[in-house]
Amino acid sequence: MTRAPQKRRLETRARLLEMAAAIVQEQGYSGLRVEDVVARAGVAKGTLFSHFKDKDGLLAVLIGDEVLRLLDGMEAGGAPRDAAELTARLAPHLDYVGQDRVIFDLLLRYSGTTAAEPDEVITAGFLRQVALLTRWLQLLQAAGRIRRDQPPELLAEGIQAFLNHVLGVWFCMEHDDETPPARALEPYLQAWLQPAT
Amino acid sequence: MTRAPQKRRLETRARLLEMAAAIVQEQGYSGLRVEDVVARAGVAKGTLFSHFKDKDGLLAVLIGDEVLRLLDGMEAGGAPRDAAELTARLAPHLDYVGQDRVIFDLLLRYSGTTAAEPDEVITAGFLRQVALLTRWLQLLQAAGRIRRDQPPELLAEGIQAFLNHVLGVWFCMEHDDETPPARALEPYLQAWLQPAT
DNA sequence: TTGTAAAAATGACCGCGGTCAATAAAAGAG
DNA sequence: CTCTTTTATTGACCGCGGTCATTTTTACAA
Numbered sequence: 001m002t003r004a005p006q007k008r009r010l011e012t013r014a015r016l017l018e019m020a021a022a023i024v025q026e027q028g029y030s031g032l033r034v035e036d037v038v039a040r041a042g043v044a045k046g047t048l049f050s051h052f053k054d055k056d057g058l059l060a061v062l063i064g065d066e067v068l069r070l071l072d073g074m075e076a077g078g079a080p081r082d083a084a085e086l087t088a089r090l091a092p093h094l095d096y097v098g099q100d101r102v103i104f105d106l107l108l109r110y111s112g113t114t115a116a117e118p119d120e121v122i123t124a125g126f127l128r129q130v131a132l133l134t135r136w137l138q139l140l141q142a143a144g145r146i147r148r149d150q151p152p153e154l155l156a157e158g159i160q161a162f163l164n165h166v167l168g169v170w171f172c173m174e175h176d177d178e179t180p181p182a183r184a185l186e187p188y189l190q191a192w193l194q195p196a197t
Numbered sequence: 198m199t200r201a202p203q204k205r206r207l208e209t210r211a212r213l214l215e216m217a218a219a220i221v222q223e224q225g226y227s228g229l230r231v232e233d234v235v236a237r238a239g240v241a242k243g244t245l246f247s248h249f250k251d252k253d254g255l256l257a258v259l260i261g262d263e264v265l266r267l268l269d270g271m272e273a274g275g276a277p278r279d280a281a282e283l284t285a286r287l288a289p290h291l292d293y294v295g296q297d298r299v300i301f302d303l304l305l306r307y308s309g310t311t312a313a314e315p316d317e318v319i320t321a322g323f324l325r326q327v328a329l330l331t332r333w334l335q336l337l338q339a340a341g342r343i344r345r346d347q348p349p350e351l352l353a354e355g356i357q358a359f360l361n362h363v364l365g366v367w368f369c370m371e372h373d374d375e376t377p378p379a380r381a382l383e384p385y386l387q388a389w390l391q392p393a394t
Numbered sequence: 395t396t397g398t399a400a401a402a403a404t405g406a407c408c409g410c411g412g413t414c415a416a417t418a419a420a421a422g423a424g
Numbered sequence: 425c426t427c428t429t430t431t432a433t434t435g436a437c438c439g440c441g442g443t444c445a446t447t448t449t450t451a452c453a454a
Contacts, residue, residue, distance in 0.1 A: 006420075009432065034411060044434045049412065108305075108365055150388050158385060161362030165354070168305055168361070188355060191347050192389065203450070206402065231441060241404040246442065 013051045015041045020058055029059065029102040059106050064122030067107075070096060071128055079136050082145045083193045084186075086136065090159075091182035094167065098181045101171050108164060130156055137193075146193040155193065162188040210248045212238045217255055226256065226299040256303050261319030264304075267293060268325055276333050279342045280390045281383075283333065287356075288379035291364065295378045298368050305361060327353055334390075343390040352390065359385040 019040040023032050034055055038045050052058040070093050080086040097103050110122050130153075137152035146155075166184045216237040220229050231252055235242050249255040267290050277283040294300050307319050327350075334349035343352070363381045 006431070008420085012432085033409090035409095045411090046413080046435070047433055050432075055411065109369075111365055111369065149391070154384060154388060157362070158359070158388070161358045161385070162355070164365070165358030165361060168308055172306070172308065187351060188358070191351060191355070194346070203401070205450080209402085230439090232439090242441090243405070243443075244403050247402075252441065 009051075012041070012043060012047065016043070016048055016051060016058070017061060021062060024062060029063075029100045032059070034058075056106055056109070059102065060110065060120065060122040063103055063106055064120065064125050066096065067093075067125035068121065068128070071125065071132065075132065079139050081143070082140070083189055083195070086140070086193075087182065087186050087189050090163065090185065094163065094181040094185065097167055098170055104164075104167050104171060111160065111164065130160070133159060140193075144195075146195055158192050159189065162192065209238070209240060209244065213240070213245055213248060213255070214258060218259055221259060226260075226297045229256070231255075253303055253306070256299070257307065257317065257319040260300055260303055261317070261322045263293065264290075264322035265318065265325070268322065268329065272329065276336050278340070279337070280386055280392070283337070283390075284379065284383050284386050287360065287382065291360065291378040291382065294364055295367055301361075301364050301368060308357065308361070327357070330356060337390075341392075343392055355389050356386065359389065 016037060020032065020037045023036055023040070032055075034045065034048060037058070038048050041048075048058070052061070073092055074089050077089055080089055097107060107122075111126060133156040134152045137146065137155050140146045141148045141152060162185060166181050166188070169184070170181045213234060217229060217234045220233055220237070229252075231242065231245060234255070235245050238245075245255070249258070270289055271286050274286055277286055294304060304319075307317075308323060330353040331349045334343065334352050337343045338345045338349060359382060363378050363385070366381070367378045
């Protein structure tokens with residue numbers, strides 16, 4: 001008979017996440033070292049890896065959490081009324097991911113995970129994002145603001161593709177460059193969703 | 198007075214690449230360990246890192262080389278006559294990259310590098326691929342087989358985006374799945390290049 | 395040939411993510 | 425309160441990529 005996870009364990013997990021978040025706050029994602037996390041949380045290294053599969057597993061929770069918060073912001077803005085407004089809704093997400101390559105790499109690694117364990121926050125985030133995009137695209141199609149010759153699911157996945165493409169390029173160049181990801185995304189979405197004439 | 202790189206050094210570099218390629222042949226890219234490479238090449242570890250910036254730098258040469266060979270194949274096929282034929286030309290590339298996540302990750306890291314040092318094989322490969330795609334798209338536009346309302350450069354970059362998207366998803370799922378990347382790419386390219394009516 | 399400065403190669407060493415057999419702490423059973 | 429079983433934690437240890445002060449080799453001048 002398997003038992004439910006005990007209270008003490010949950011507290012440890014919470015403390016690990018809390019300390020990790022604090023370090024990220026101070027040093028950024030790239031500055032996060034497992035040894036620092038466990039030191040601050042006052043546990044041994046092995047403990048961390050009994051709570052999270054690996055360092056990425058820990059990051060996935062932190063980042064997934066943030067993605068969910070960004071989604072709240074997106075939804076709060078209400079349904080966009082055209083392609084340009086949709087781009088604007090995506091801007092915060094791009095800004096967040098664009099701030100550190102670690103975020104990008106991790107999201108990319110999980111971005112295709114449509115199935116999988118629902119307790120993984122990051123997966124939940126993706127499912128919600130795709131669902132939200134699809135819903136919005138349906139509305140835009142109904143309003144005749146974007147093309148209607150393709151199913152909204154395909155268009156949504158296409159948007160994901162352009163999002164990642166733009167970010168990938170962003171991380172390859174020196175950032176003195178003045179074009180932020182959100183701005184670079186525009187021409188792609190305009191072309192991809194081009195309004196029905 | 199700086200001197201040109203000496204013969205002996207070039208031989209060492211060549212031997213390192215040769216041995217690395219052999220190991221990849223046997224164990225795949227994921228199985229490549231720096232220690233094995235230097236052991237086979239009969240040099241110390243530090244030597245490898247004086248020839249290549251890091252492990253990725255070594256892989257970049259190996260993979261970039263392979264990408265160039267694939268490009269030869271693409272060009273040998275001649276210019277495609279419609280979107281479907283273009284997809285077919287890209288299939289070998291997808292098959293190659295899809296065989297190991299290491300290849301994908303590395304190509305993605307370099308994929309935005311449009312400028313940079315021309316002696317990097319992998320950069321050369323990308324420039325050539327983009328140029329080739331652009332040229333083909335121009336021809337297809339001229340022939341009226343694809344949309345003409347967007348510059349071929351934008352369409353080419355879009356294709357890159359879909360390529361990476363499809364591959365990203367591919368690596369996220371169990372590979373018992375029967376849909377290979379090339380097949381998954383089709384609907385995107387059809388939609389993205391949708392023929393002028 | 396010999397002296398010397400640049401180039402090339404060396405390998406001990408480090409950082410850091412991740413493992414695992416051993417140990418401690420909790421949770422019932424009697 | 426014991427004894428036993430499950431759960432949670434520990435920290436020494438490992439693998440592997442990457443560094444750097446030191447040593448060896450090479451090229452060239454006197």
